[in-house]
Amino acid sequence: MSARDLPPLNALRTFEAAARLGSMSLAARELHVTHGAVSRQVRVLEEALGQPLFTREGRGIALTTVGQQLHEQCSTAFGQLREGWQQLRHTRASAAFVLGCPGSVLARWVIPRMERLRHELPTLPLHLAVQEEPVADHLAEVDAALLLAAPPWPAGWQVHELAPERIGPVLSPRYPGAERLRESPVSALRDEPLLYTASRPQAWPEWARATGLPPASLQQTQALPHLYFLLEAAAAGLGVAIAPQPLVADDLADGRLLAPWGFHPTSACWALVSARGSEDPRLPALARWLRGELAAT
Structure with a gap:
């Protein structure tokens, strides 16, 4: 024909x-x-x-x-x-919607909210997949990816920006000197062991610049291979970590971690990304839900 x-x-x-x-x-x-x-x-x-x-x-x-x-x-x-x-x-x-995200985001933010997501988006059968950076080459393997990143975005992405990223220092109440640090200015961090992830060594300098502290005055003493391990090390009292606010919100509420100096925005943001041209009608609904959860956090 x-x-x-x-x-x-x-x-x-x-x-x-x-x-x-x-x-x-x-x-x-x-x-x-x-x-x-x-x-x-x-x-x-x-x-x-x-x-x-x-x-x-x-x-x-x-x-x-x-x-x-x-x-x-x-x-x-x-x-x-x-x-x-x-x-x-x-x-x-009715098909599964596969959402990729970094393991730390999955463990510390998405999974604790899964029950609420299923209740509020009952028609979205969500399957979760660990997807570490770089994401660009793997979007074909998922329907969308939730990540923390900074523009400019790759040309082949469709991006729903959800919330600005905010980072800040956190430490355990069991950390030696925790009581002293709770009442100290940010300059007190010059004498403390600072923990960071090897994949993002610029986090501490970026936060220092936002607070008016010379980045060179901080001593990053120990790198952890993953953000999840970084926060567990902080919770164990091994040092002061730098972390995105939503990933420690539950720990702060439970008193497991302290954030004496608050959180400051960075150039990055939380984003839900998919391959450009995706017409899945469930994507905007998920973006709205995530945006609301991040605002509540």
């Missing part, structure tokens, strides 16, 4: 609307085009068939015998197409 074996599909769609509604004007309104555009598309079909499809009846239109036959065929074909399309959309809507 070639394209020449089929009628002009845009013209056929226009004809079906005019025949079903019995009006060129109503068809134009439904299709969001002009009355003249509908008339032209109908003429395209009539010229292709060599026969008229409508006759004038007063101020309205009526189908010819050929027009009635074509309308019946269109109704059947478009009905089957609509039904098949709805089935495909239903199948996609």
Whole structure:
């Protein structure tokens, strides 16, 4: 079968609307085009068939015998197409939505909120996948990825920015000198062992600049391979860590960690990203939910 074996599909769609509604004007309104555009598309079909499809009846239109036959065929074909399309959309809507995110975000922020997410987005069967940086090469393996990153974004990404990143120092109440540090200015950190992740050594200097502290005055003493390990080390009293606020919010609320100097924004943000061109209707709903959770945190 070639394209020449089929009628002009845009013209056929226009004809079906005019025949079903019995009006060129109503068809134009439904299709969001002009009355003249509908008339032209109908003429395209009539010229292709060599026969008229409508006759004038007063101020309205009526189908010819050929027009009635074509309308019946269109109704059947478009009905089957609509039904098949709805089935495909239903199948996609019920399929698992795979969300990739770094292990620390997964363990410390997403998993504690899974029960609430399932309750508030019951039609989103979410599957979680650990996805560490770099993400760009792996978006084809997930429906979306939740990450902390800074623009500019890769050209192939569709990005929902959710919230600005805020970072700050945290320490355990069991840390030696914790009581003293709770009442001290940020300059007291010059004499403390500072923990950081090897993948983000710029976090402490970035925070220091935001607070007016010379970055060179801080001594980063121990690198941890993963943010999750970094925060566990801080909770164990091994030093002062630098962390994104949402990932320690529950620990702060429980008193497991302290944040004596608060949190400051960085150039990065929380973002939900997917491959450009993704049409999954569940993506905006998930972005809205995540945005609300981050605002609440």
